Amino acid sequence: MRTNNLNNIKPELIDKIISAAYGDASFIERMIVNWKASRNDEVRKVLEGYKATANSVHSIRNGKLPEYVIESVRRRIEFENESENLISKIYFALFTKPIYTAAVVGIFVLAIISMFIFRQPAAIHKYSKAEIELAQRQLGESIAIVNKVFNKAEQKLDKEIINDRVSKQLNKGLNLVNEYLIGG
Numbered sequence: 001m002r003t004n005n006l007n008n009i010k011p012e013l014i015d016k017i018i019s020a021a022y023g024d025a026s027f028i029e030r031m032i033v034n035w036k037a038s039r040n041d042e043v044r045k046v047l048e049g050y051k052a053t054a055n056s057v058h059s060i061r062n063g064k065l066p067e068y069v070i071e072s073v074r075r076r077i078e079f080e081n082e083s084e085n086l087i088s089k090i091y092f093a094l095f096t097k098p099i100y101t102a103a104v105v106g107i108f109v110l111a112i113i114s115m116f117i118f119r120q121p122a123a124i125h126k127y128s129k130a131e132i133e134l135a136q137r138q139l140g141e142s143i144a145i146v147n148k149v150f151n152k153a154e155q156k157l158d159k160e161i162i163n164d165r166v167s168k169q170l171n172k173g174l175n176l177v178n179e180y181l182i183g184g
Helices: 002-007 011-022 027-039 041-059 067-082 086-096 098-118 129-182
Strands: none
Touching (some): 011 027
16 A cells, blocks of 8 residues: 555655655755645655654664673774784785776786796707717616625625624524523
């Protein structure tokens, strides 16, 4: 039923009715709305409906917030006011002013483009057949030297170290165990 009333009333008058019902209209606008409401039943019904809604809205009391919520908001506001550091200033300067943003983007684009333009590929060295043969011969000689060193080390380990030092000590230990177990 209310929509039918609103369809017959001009939007400008509806705005004035809402302002008058909520108490936001000037004295002259309230007088005009009241005069039109006294002459037109549809305007009077709409005005009464909005006045009832406005009275119910104005009768709502503000709920009391818990103290910890108020304190949390207060601390956050103080922190944001105190944290005027370099990063926030740079962020503010770059992203709130379009000329700085465009300059930074331009610098990044130029850096990336110049990196691709001026990048030089690594030089690939091609070896000749003589250099490869020389390297193989030198590798064979070095492996032969290492083989001689390992053979000498193995012979010394077998003859001197294991026979003289380890075997004698191991034999002494085994003899001691045998004497202890046999009892004699």
